[in-house]
Amino acid sequence: MAPSGSRSIKRGCQRVLYWIPVLFIAVIVAWSYYAYVLQLCIESIEDTGEKVVYLLAYHAIFIMFVWAYWRTIFTTPMNPLKEFHLSHSDKELLESENRGESQQEILRRIAKDLPIYTRTNSGAIRYCDRCQLLKPDRCHHCSVCDKCILKMDHHCPWVNNCVGFSNYKYFMLFLAYSLLYCLFVTATDLQYFIKFWTKGLPDTQAKFHILFLFFSASMFSVSLASLFIYHCWLVCKNRSTLEAVRAPVFRHGTDKNGFSLGVSKNFRQVFGDEAKYWPVPVFSSLGDGCSFPTCLVNMDPESPTGSNSASKSAAEGRHQFPSKPLRESQSRLLTSTPSWSETESAADKERKGATNPGMTIENEA
Numbered sequence: 001m002a003p004s005g006s007r008s009i010k011r012g013c014q015r016v017l018y019w020i021p022v023l024f025i026a027v028i029v030a031w032s033y034y035a036y037v038l039q040l041c042i043e044s045i046e047d048t049g050e051k052v053v054y055l056l057a058y059h060a061i062f063i064m065f066v067w068a069y070w071r072t073i074f075t076t077p078m079n080p081l082k083e084f085h086l087s088h089s090d091k092e093l094l095e096s097e098n099r100g101e102s103q104q105e106i107l108r109r110i111a112k113d114l115p116i117y118t119r120t121n122s123g124a125i126r127y128c129d130r131c132q133l134l135k136p137d138r139c140h141h142c143s144v145c146d147k148c149i150l151k152m153d154h155h156c157p158w159v160n161n162c163v164g165f166s167n168y169k170y171f172m173l174f175l176a177y178s179l180l181y182c183l184f185v186t187a188t189d190l191q192y193f194i195k196f197w198t199k200g201l202p203d204t205q206a207k208f209h210i211l212f213l214f215f216s217a218s219m220f221s222v223s224l225a226s227l228f229i230y231h232c233w234l235v236c237k238n239r240s241t242l243e244a245v246r247a248p249v250f251r252h253g254t255d256k257n258g259f260s261l262g263v264s265k266n267f268r269q270v271f272g273d274e275a276k277y278w279p280v281p282v283f284s285s286l287g288d289g290c291s292f293p294t295c296l297v298n299m300d301p302e303s304p305t306g307s308n309s310a311s312k313s314a315a316e317g318r319h320q321f322p323s324k325p326l327r328e329s330q331s332r333l334l335t336s337t338p339s340w341s342e343t344e345s346a347a348d349k350e351r352k353g354a355t356n357p358g359m360t361i362e363n364e365a
Contacts, residue, residue: 021158021160022073022158022159022160029066032185032213032216036213039205039209040192040213041054043204043206044192044210054188057184061177061184064177064279065174065177065178065180065181067281068176071170072156072159072170075166075170076166077145077147077150077161077166078150078164078165079131079147079149080131080135080139080148080150081290084134084290086110090106090110091132093106094106104125107127107134114134114136115137115291116135116136117137117250118137118138118248118249118258119249119251123249130146131148133148136289136290137259137294138150138151138152138243138248140242149162149164150164150166150289150290151164151165151240152240152242153168153234153241153242156171164289165287165289168270168285169270169271169283169284169285170281171231172228172235172270173280174281175227175228175231176228178224179224179225182221183217183221186214186217186218186221189210189214190214193214196210235267235270237257238261243259244256250294259293260295261293269286269287271284272285272286273286
């Protein structure tokens with residue numbers, strides 16, 4: 001009883017410690033609200049029009065920032081579906097085998113009907129011993145959360161949560177609105193910061209809040225800008241932080257661009273198809289987090305690219321991917337919502353067809 005009791009106390013202490021970075025951010029944000037609203041806008045700004053504009057713009061950004069931060073913290077990370085978990089009989093069969101190759105044969109049989117394309121560095125099926133499941137593509141086990149997280153990006157101490165499929169959009173919006181918040185505070189506080197040094201402000205406690213508000217907002221702007229730009233690059237490339245550090249391994253080998261479908265489709269995979277939901281911290285990402293379309297799957301063997309890839313793979317002794325169906329929610333990315341250039345070319349074809357109906361009928365025949 002004593003060892004289990006000590007472990008539970010240790011876990012409880014760890015949970016409390018994990019909230020310290022979040023508490024630190026909350027204190028900083030609360031102080032910045034007090035310093036900007038009360039000390040700067042109400043106490044220091046004399047022009048009523050300027051004061052009203054600053055307060056309205058500030059509160060609009062502040063609400064979106066806090067909303068996105070809240071959703072990033074308290075959105076539960078998604079775990080693999082039941083179909084990826086081993087059944088009781090499969091667990092017993094796997095545990096009865098001592099040889100690694102025999103265990104891999106069992107795992108390959110189970111994975112045959114699942115949309116799994118990635119492998120370990122040695123080419124084996126990705127299996128989590130702790131969760132006893134086959135890892136879906138882009139899924140990783142988090143040692144802090146002690147569970148497998150779908151499309152895990154990283155475990156962020158500043159939100160005390162895993163950033164993955166269920167809250168990656170919220171995390172991106174949190175970075176965007178927090179950067180906008182800091183830039184807005186820095187820009188509007190600048191003239192009063194200058195007045196502080198030129199003795200243009202009265203000797204009150206407000207000037208010290210204005211001074212430290214400018215310094216803290218400008219310093220946070222630099223760090224947030226670098227982090228936001230990096231994650232924008234990841235979204236455009238359709239990579240997670242883990243995949244940027246170590247590229248995913250497919251059956252044909254390592255490919256850092258294996259999940260990239262082009263900038264537009266990569267962006268919509270995270271933010272969704274409807275633009276009205278892009279700036280709002282509500283879930284609109286495409287798919288279920290367990291399967292992802294990839295440029296390496298279901299390639300057209302009749303196309304020049306497909307035939308060249310097939311001949312190249314055959315020459316190098318590589319195996320092509322099995323033709324597994326993608327989930328409907330993810331297959332839409334490969335077929336729906338054409339780009340602007342595709343839409344324009346389709347419209348040109350329609351106009352040509354209307355001009356030359358005989359040619360169109362002959363082509364269709």
